[in-house]
Amino acid sequence: MKNILRSLAYCSFRSANTIRLSTVVLSIVLTQGPVVQAESAAEKGLAIATEADSRDNGFGDSTADLAMLIENSAGEVSRREMRQMSLEVPTDGDKSIMVFDRPRDLKGTAILTFTHKTTPDEQWLYLPALKRVKRISSADKSGPFMGSEFAYEDLSSQEVEKYAYRYLRDESLEGELCFVVERTPTDQNSGYTKQIAWLDKEEYRLQRVDYYDRKNTLLKTMLTVDYQQYLDQYWRAQELRMTNHQTGKSTTLQYQNYQFRTGLKDSNFNPGALSRIR
């Protein structure tokens, strides 16, 4: 029970420091044909990730209700319900709180996460039965979240700095023209050797990710469904579908009732305030 964070429902690579740089790079890409040839695949991959991240700048804070439908290979479905609060931290990774509502034995359990760009994330767990706030290790990247097909690292805030990038190609995905970018996790605790990500060229939204395990075999595919735009800028998928190709299991994560700029403050995302969250 850890590392659940702000929705991966959109591409949230964020880095305030590199926005200006990426804008320059992109304008070169768009306006000066010959330079495209000179730009390496790594530079272009990074530029795409940075642009996707910068498009999510300024959302402030958000809340959403989540339902997680975990399906085993026999087709039996278990339902989890959570609420999520996220706070944008302009100079670092975001802060988030996930509160569980179902199953009932986990009701009130909460996870507070501070994501960091380059240093390890920080996490606290609130256990309502004991009223105990407990700092927990964030070293577990690759373990399953709540027995689902989502690993903790799939759900954590996707900072630009957490991967090395390589642009592969343009490709049409269900009628939408996409950049295809390979991302290699920089954290050695990651359970993946690489990820292949599809981002649509129009809005830089994550459309699909293929995850390759430590043996470099295709492990999982995540598809994003039903993007909606909020505050005329921020795109959030209403659904993430993760399918494990090796086990046949799948998990659907549904987001409902997104709200932005709700007035959450930094003091709400504090281990000292975690026991007050209901």
Added chain:
Amino acid sequence: MKRTALSIAVFLSALSYEQRALSNITDNDPIQVQDIRVGLSPDNTRLVFDLSGPVTYRLSTLENPTRVVVELAGGQSSIDSSSVPLSGTPIRGILINSQVPGSLRYLINVDPGTNAQAFVLKPHENRGHRLVLDLHSGEGETLVADSGGNRAAPLQHATRGQRGGPTSRTGPPTTAATSPSEPPVEYTGEWSGYVSLDSRLFFQSPQFPNQKDQDFSLAFRPEYYVDWAGGSQQFGFSPFFRYDTADDHRTHADIRELYWRLEQGRWAVKMGVDVVFWGVTESQHLVDIINQTDLVENIDGEEKLGQPMLNLDYLNDWGNWQLYVLPYFRDRTFPGKHGRLRTEPAVDTRHPEYESGSKEKHVDLAVRWSHYVGDWDIGLAHFSGTSREPYLIPDATSGQLKLFPLYLQIDQTSLDVQATKGAWLWKLEAIYNRNTLMNYYAYVSGFERTSFGVADTPADLGVLLEYHYDERGDEATNGLQSDIYLGLRLTANDIDSTMALAGILYDTDTQSVFGNIEASRRLGDYWSLGMELRFTTNTDDKDNLYFIEDDDYLGIELTRYF
């Protein structure tokens, strides 16, 4: 705004092939959804949307999970979709998404295999424009609402914006406004809790007269919670009841929570009864002092009695500052003469002794500062008042040996620290206790190291090692004067949250051993099964464990949450 214009254009072009009704929609004149009505027949559920005018709509479905999507061009909702009674329908929830400019989308979660058809009706008699959605369940599937009751689960959450969150939600609501026929929903109280049935099977014959080999027990812990004023005011109530077949002292009731709390920015004030936890270590909770231990519940000391309090919290950049005024003392529960896991004679809890003349009405005070700095979590606290941990005083003046609990007045300063270094958690709890009998210090310190994903499985395996020291030596009330705890924690990370913790506590002075194995897993969405196995070996009569040396037991607990 270019993007908005574009998305409307895309939306309208998408409509062209699904258009069933045309109307004169202008941006200035949105179509209001005034009501949603539900009609039910054995093989058909009908949703009727009452509209303020003619509408252009689009019907589509999404699979996995099955959803029917109804989009109304130029639509606006003026009702709360959560007020629609869905009991007995294949509908699991109705969600409104009005984020696409110029469009109102209903996402209707339905049972798999449900087919949908829609058509519009023109005004007739006293009815206005309507959109009718018929849902047919496939192949005789039973029409059952979500087990949650009248409303399906996702819906409850869709309306939750007015509840929950740590601060008031000032942003514009993205879901439907409240139905005009009802007052705004301010209070959204909720009951939850559990009922559990448990049994403890003792392996040995009782050591003392009157004790039983086995007990059955039923516990009930409902919990009510409500907040209002955007979540800044909260009320909680949680009583606890237990009936035990063997021990009339274990049959008891308590109020674990009964409080009102007000949050104002960085301040929070709480009045009433609650439970507060301090500390970081696993095998003893040395610095945890606000609440009394409900010892008849479990000898691990983790169950607490509700403590009456006035509590003030202040949070700033230098940490979390807490003040507690504790006007009434709760004395510890002890097993009765029929119970196991007790002293001989059983502690006489009818006449507790106090050092303070105010007895249980002595007003205790506590302050605590806690903060995190990088990898470090630090807590510093001071408590002044009645000790939660009694000395047990033998008394034979009546001709019969009795044990009375004696509660001293103490001043206890405590420190708790955890350093989180990757997979390693380093922990320390230390106290210095001043009292009229014997000043002393004590500490518990150690680590927990977790290996994630052991043996190519999703499971985590943790190793715990903690050392306990108490300056009082043999006089230590908890017997942890020089003990080592070694434990293994297995977390399966499976869908049932299966976990197990096995550990032994070894007394370096007497070489006695206390063993503890706990395991639990969920059974479906509402049940869980827990077990604990506890045993002692190599005890001697100088040791606290002597009294429970014949009380090895297996406890099994089945819990139903609601």
